[in-house]
Amino acid sequence: MNGAEWLARSLKASGQTHFFFVDAVLRRTLLEMERVGVQPVLAHTEKAAAYMADAYGRISGRPGVVAAQSVGAANLAAGLQDAWLGRSPVLALTGHKPLDHQHRNAYQEVPHAPLFAPVTRHAAQVDEAADLPRQFRQAWAAATSAPPRPVHLDLKGLMGEFVEVSETTAEPAALDAWTAPRHRPVADATDLRAAAAALRATARIAIVAGDGAALSGCGAELLALARLLRAPVATSLGARGLIDTRDPHAIGVVGSYSAPPANRIIHAAELVLFIGCDTGDQLTHAWRIPAPGTRIVQIDADPLEFERSYATEVALLGDPRATLAALLTELGEPLRDGTLLAEAQAAMAEWRAAMAPRLASEATAIDPARLAAEITRALPADGILVADTGYSGIWTGTLIDLAPGQTYLRAAGSLGWAFPAALGAKCAAPGRKVVCWSGDGALYYHLTELETAKRRGIAVVLVVNNNSGFGQGWPNYLKQAGNRPVAAEQVLRFGPTDFAALAGQFGLCGIRVERPGDIAAALAEALAAEETVVVDVATDIDCRAPEPWAP
CATH class of the missing domain: 3.40.50.970 (Thiamin diphosphate (ThDP)-binding fold, Pyr/PP domains)
Structure with a gap:
């Protein structure tokens, strides 16, 4: 042929x-x-x-x-x-x-x-x-x-x-079984014993699971280990939802896109177990979380991740899911006091109580925290949430709760990634509902893919956090502009644009939301549709997302 x-x-x-x-x-x-x-x-x-x-x-x-x-x-x-x-x-x-x-x-x-x-x-x-x-x-x-x-x-x-x-005599390749990760090696037995000994001998242990852990699909093993060690679990942004974000062991995303408690808790640990983590500046908040000198045990399928940022006491080279299963067997039933976990649970309860008023805010323009709360309630049990970079990552990574069965995809850094990515995710999982969180600044990059969604019949819910500007940098730039606020507006503000009306020009349904009480109905209508629906939410650019704690 x-x-x-x-x-x-x-x-x-x-x-x-x-x-x-x-x-x-x-x-x-x-x-x-x-x-x-x-x-x-x-x-x-x-x-x-x-x-x-x-x-x-x-x-x-x-x-x-x-x-x-x-x-x-x-x-x-x-x-x-x-x-x-x-x-x-x-x-x-x-x-x-x-x-x-x-x-x-x-x-x-x-x-x-x-x-x-x-x-x-x-x-x-x-x-x-x-x-x-x-x-x-x-x-x-x-x-x-x-x-x-x-x-x-x-x-x-x-x-x-x-x-x-040109021609080939070869039969077509059938590689459908070759999915990532294709190989699941288990760490060396000697390293497993050393890691188990270090964990058994340490009281204040915290776990950080990264994108490699999410790829491995080790949520069940991770949670079993956390319960065995009575250890709090933080994740990278890309591993959000690997375990239920409301589980008593979960403390949220750690690093630069973190709510305050996670960084404090990881910083207070005597030993941190990294699982599938790149230990880059975002995960570690510029290599301050955990503190330099903290004892590290690390599990990773990629040997290049060891010793990249922290000296490693024990390095376990292997697939996270397979290696965690072996580590659980090696640990047995150690006695734990759970002090750090108790501190973490108290800190999380305090933070959630402090955020509750914003999650229920009736303010107009809308607080994005309220939008996050409504998406938490609306996302189906097997739903896929796709988030852009910057503030979209922070809002979704700190305030939208996820459970196993739901999937979170986030931009690794490219503004405008989320909407085209949401279309690709839907193509891969046509039976699942896909919700995309995009800022208006990000959506301008690939707004024309609304035509692609219409032409190819790809159905996603495109939620636009529409604050007519780049919200993440807005307050600092306004402060730098001093008595020239117009200069700041010329740099970081745009619009206002009615994206719901624009959706109509592409032959799609658009819903404009200007009151918090209307968000739930708009999401329900959009999720019930069999084509892409734009939910354009008028939000307040002066509302600040949770900010990370630093020592």
């Missing part, structure tokens, strides 16, 4: 339901995909297509597949940054002009392979269909190994046409 047929049939056999792209690329393959039942999703920008593939990969565990021709490759590479930082399996396909066109000022051609180097684990050039089966399998394996990362195949031809029309 030719390369177009092989690629389309391999994607189908590997469980892919959607293919995200910007024209013009792989046109023969796209026609074959539609024939075999893989849905092509044409996006309006390469970055939006990459964000769709990113979330598709995070939800399905299989690489989200995204493609662009040679001239769009630079935009596609830029869009993979979030997938790289978020440990997401993505397969990026690009075209490149043949060798006899290179270095001759060929139209729109630049050497784009170097642009992919910082945001991909594996890259290969594919010159003909005979090479495609081997390179496809190798790329897929690389994308789903721990930690998952994007990979890149660069196909000969501006649109990959040389690979499409």
Whole structure:
């Protein structure tokens, strides 16, 4: 068969339901995909297509597949940054002009392979269909190994046409069982004994579970360990909801996007158990939480995460879920006093009581805390919540409660990621409801994907935290402007825009909410719909999200 047929049939056999792209690329393959039942999703920008593939990969565990021709490759590479930082399996396909066109000022051609180097684990050039089966399998394996990362195949031809029309004798690849994480090794027995000894001998233990723990799906084992050790559990933003956020052991997100109690509790620990954590500046609030010198036991599937930021007393190299199960067996039934856990529960109760009035606020413009409370109540038991970066991450990560069965996806840093990502998440999980929290500033990046949602019939609930500006930096910038507030407004304010009315222009339903009491009904109507609905909530830019504690 030719390369177009092989690629389309391999994607189908590997469980892919959607293919995200910007024209013009792989046109023969796209026609074959539609024939075999893989849905092509044409996006309006390469970055939006990459964000769709990113979330598709995070939800399905299989690489989200995204493609662009040679001239769009630079935009596609830029869009993979979030997938790289978020440990997401993505397969990026690009075209490149043949060798006899290179270095001759060929139209729109630049050497784009170097642009992919910082945001991909594996890259290969594919010159003909005979090479495609081997390179496809190798790329897929690389994308789903721990930690998952994007990979890149660069196909000969501006649109990959040389690979499409050449032939291969290989059977289509069926890689549907190759999901991330593909391998689940258990840590060495000697290290397990050392870790168990350190944990048994320490009274004030706190646990921090990161994105790697969420990828491993170790919520049940994590909670069992917390109960056994009587230890409080904090998470990274990306691991929000790994255990029930209202569980007595849960203390919320730690680091720079934290509510105050979590950082205080982790800072008060004698020993911190990191599970699947990158120990970067956001998780540790600039490497202050836990304090330097705190004893560290660390579990990770990636050996490069050990000793990255903290000296490690015991390092356990292995899949978090498999290694936690072995550690539970090794620990036995140790006696624990639970002092730190009791302190944590008191601190959490005090903080929740202090926030309760805001969660029930009747103020107009609306306090985003009230919006968070309404989403907590409205999100279905198997719902997916997708949040943008910045203040969207802080509001959702500190004030929306989640339970196992619900899924939280967050931008790893790219503003505007959430709405295209929500569309990709829905493609991967068509039977689940998807709610997207986006600020208005973020939504302007990819507002045109409302047309994609309408055209392809992708149904998500797009909640716009509409405060007519960039709220996170607003008060500090206003303060810096001093007696020139207009200068601050020119930099960080925009609109006002009625996004509900804009939704109507795209042929979609839009609901404008200006009173807190109307949020619940708007969310209920939107969740009941079978198409994308924009819920445009007029919020107060002067309302502050919870702020992290620092020593």
